[in-house]
Amino acid sequence: MTFQPLPEVTDDTVAFWTGGADGQLHIHRCRSCRTWFHPPAPVCPQCLSTDVGAEVASGRATVRGFTINVQPWAPDMVVPYVVAVVALDDAPGVQLTTRLVDVSPEAVRVGLPVEVTFVAADDIYLPLFRPVSS
Amino acid sequence: MSRYLGQRIGERDAVISGIGRSAVGRKLGRTGLSLTVESALQAIDDAGLSRDDIDGLATYPGLMNASPGMSPCGVGDVQDALRLKLNWYSGGPEVPAQLGAVFNAVAAVSAGFANHVLVYRTVTESSAQTATRRASVVGSGADRVGGIMQWMVPFHAVSAANWVGVYAQRYMHDYGLTRAQLGQIPLNQRRHAALYDKAIFRDPLTMDDYLGARMVSYPLGLYDCDIPCDGSCALIVSRADAAPDLKQVVRIEAIGSALTGRNSWDQRSDLTETAAHDCTPMMWARTDLTIDDVDTVQLYDGFSFLTITWLEALGLFPKGEAGPWLEGGEARIGIGGQIPLNTNGGQLSGGRLHGYGYLYEACAQLRGEATGRQVAGAEVAVVGAGGGPLGGCMLLTKDR
Numbered sequence: 001m002t003f004q005p006l007p008e009v010t011d012d013t014v015a016f017w018t019g020g021a022d023g024q025l026h027i028h029r030c031r032s033c034r035t036w037f038h039p040p041a042p043v044c045p046q047c048l049s050t051d052v053g054a055e056v057a058s059g060r061a062t063v064r065g066f067t068i069n070v071q072p073w074a075p076d077m078v079v080p081y082v083v084a085v086v087a088l089d090d091a092p093g094v095q096l097t098t099r100l101v102d103v104s105p106e107a108v109r110v111g112l113p114v115e116v117t118f119v120a121a122d123d124i125y126l127p128l129f130r131p132v133s134s
Numbered sequence: 135m136s137r138y139l140g141q142r143i144g145e146r147d148a149v150i151s152g153i154g155r156s157a158v159g160r161k162l163g164r165t166g167l168s169l170t171v172e173s174a175l176q177a178i179d180d181a182g183l184s185r186d187d188i189d190g191l192a193t194y195p196g197l198m199n200a201s202p203g204m205s206p207c208g209v210g211d212v213q214d215a216l217r218l219k220l221n222w223y224s225g226g227p228e229v230p231a232q233l234g235a236v237f238n239a240v241a242a243v244s245a246g247f248a249n250h251v252l253v254y255r256t257v258t259e260s261s262a263q264t265a266t267r268r269a270s271v272v273g274s275g276a277d278r279v280g281g282i283m284q285w286m287v288p289f290h291a292v293s294a295a296n297w298v299g300v301y302a303q304r305y306m307h308d309y310g311l312t313r314a315q316l317g318q319i320p321l322n323q324r325r326h327a328a329l330y331d332k333a334i335f336r337d338p339l340t341m342d343d344y345l346g347a348r349m350v351s352y353p354l355g356l357y358d359c360d361i362p363c364d365g366s367c368a369l370i371v372s373r374a375d376a377a378p379d380l381k382q383v384v385r386i387e388a389i390g391s392a393l394t395g396r397n398s399w400d401q402r403s404d405l406t407e408t409a410a411h412d413c414t415p416m417m418w419a420r421t422d423l424t425i426d427d428v429d430t431v432q433l434y435d436g437f438s439f440l441t442i443t444w445l446e447a448l449g450l451f452p453k454g455e456a457g458p459w460l461e462g463g464e465a466r467i468g469i470g471g472q473i474p475l476n477t478n479g480g481q482l483s484g485g486r487l488h489g490y491g492y493l494y495e496a497c498a499q500l501r502g503e504a505t506g507r508q509v510a511g512a513e514v515a516v517v518g519a520g521g522g523p524l525g526g527c528m529l530l531t532k533d534r
């Protein structure tokens with residue numbers, strides 16, 4: 001079995017963790033002031049409205065920082081791999097830690113345009129990112 | 135900073151009256167409680183107190199059975215083993231980084247809940263590490279991951295080396311920091327470890343060794359990562375007017391415990407800054423002393439890059455200028471240099487005592503007891519611990 005820890009799912013996070021079933025990235029947004037925010041929470045961090053919920057984001061993002069992991073931390077882990085923090089293009093202020101796929105580690109740089117791609121495991125659809133296909 | 139104006143500086147009600155340090159090493163084969171008893175009895179004795187004087191107990195992060203070796207010994211274990219009669223106690227992870235237990239003890243003393251608080255931090259991470267299990271790797275168990283870890287671990291960002299690696303990469307990208315400049319931190323710590331017979335790794339480390347070592351999580355290599363160890367540090371936080379031996383007390387001039395940015399490893403708007411940048415302004419706002427008054431700094435080096443965030447947040451160089459500043463090497467951060475850093479070898483060469491090794495060393499320096507590595511005339515020290523969303527710092531002075 002390949003190394004793949006999975007997240008807990010709660011009422012707040014169910015859209016983010018399982019919403020990828022439809023191929024789209026679900027991010028929390030305030031229905032009152034329209035601020036996007038992450039992680040999902042039952043209140044808007046901007047205006048404190050509790051009228052919030054997940055909406056579909058484009059899934060386009062930009063690499064803000066990354067690390068190339070070489071150390072096999074668990075016996076069933078495949079290395080190397082790239083962990084990145086990406087900023088969502090259409091959800092200002094929202095950034096995610098993710099794993100980059102379909103890219104050689106040497107080609108990763110700050111500013112690289114990427115897009116979401118989901119990997120299913122049990123009930124979870126993990127939002128991984130890959131370079132935008134030109 | 136006006137947000138602190140008018141506040142009482144309650145940390146000056148408390149002093150560090152005694153310190154203790156157990157045997158520290160790799161795979162000592164002793165229980166956490168055994169190590170804790172060693173450091174605790176030493177600290178009580180060092181303070182000139184007896185067991186019956188201890189009426190408070192605090193630790194970080196409290197008993198953690200789920201993370202082998204990370205915190206094998208909770209307040210309950212120590213209270214019962216020593217049959218302490220406590221007025222106040224506290225143990226838990228949700229505090230301003232490792233030193234948060236000290237801040238709690240200081241607050242308890244200032245509030246009058248206790249006169250003498252035994253504070254300790256114990257690790258057996260070295261003994262807990264096996265070929266297939268590391269105490270510091272999250273997500274290797276069968277359980278699902280919750281809390282802030284869920285935003286990193288499912289993406290295989292399982293180690294702090296990954297989380298800090300992103301920060302270090304972005305700093306290099308923004309400001310041109312090089313691996314060789316970063317390497318000044320582990321080289322410095324190794325030079326100091328050679329002067330201290332209780333450090334773990336004392337053999338000379340060259341820049342070639344550093345640059346040639348295997349990568350762990352680029353840009354962090356083997357020598358950018360600290361060493362899991364077994365050991366315990368303890369200290370006694372006493373009411374200032376109840377400390378038996380005023381000649382050796384260490385004064386607490388100011389504490390920085392602020393968290394004003396996101397409580398997250400990956401959501402900060404500036405990925406080159408950590409909670410060190412939140413808590414240091416608070417510390418400076420609570421004192422008339424400045425960085426120019428500081429004789430030595432003992433700063434978190436669980437990863438070499440985290441030390442850079444502390445040095446920068448303390449104001450030792452303008453933002454982004456760590457690289458050229460560190461090129462000064464020994465003249466900057468060596469003993470006898472501009473600002474002696476991690477004079478006991480830090481965690482990089484001395485072992486991951488998880489914040490408390492720095493505090494012990496700062497006290498030893500201010501008491502003039504740092505044999506072989508003493509900073510001449512050390513009267514003011516800064517201790518800073520933590521990384522990412524965790525940060526806490528203290529400005530300590532010799533009794534004057």
